[in-house]
Amino acid sequence: MDASFGNEIVYYEGPRPQAGIHRNAFVLFRQEIQQTVYAPGWRQNFNTRDFAAVYNLGLPAAAVYFNCQREHGCGGRRFLGAN
Template sequence: MPRPSIGIHRYVFLLFKQKRRRGQNPPPLLLNPSSSSSSPSTTILRDNFDSRKFAVDNQLGLPVAALYFNAQRETAARRR
């Protein structure tokens, strides 16, 4: 989920129907270089994820459904 004060995030969920049962070729794991600890963070970075390439690489065809929404963290509740 979004970290505080980052702004609006766009989320896209795509649903594919597999033609047969098989393993997926996941995108490579990228380590987060902005980790504050001495060891790199294992956060998977999905910036500029190419869903079309993923579908082709995994022989998924066209999506059968899609969901798109924007999300933003709410500010703290105000006292009344």
């Protein structure tokens, strides 16, 4: 597959886990015909099977899965010292 062309439907939004380990997957479908695909209104608990069924996409052509978690000491309150 040549991923150097095509139309971006939803821009990349990197993982932002608040706590614990989060599972992420990128799933690539090959469209047999040109059709309008609408971005989901909400990404949380997105159902890939339902999305593929709505647009008649069939089985995925490729997929990548990874885990991520927030680094320790990232965000939260910071001690700025005495003034």
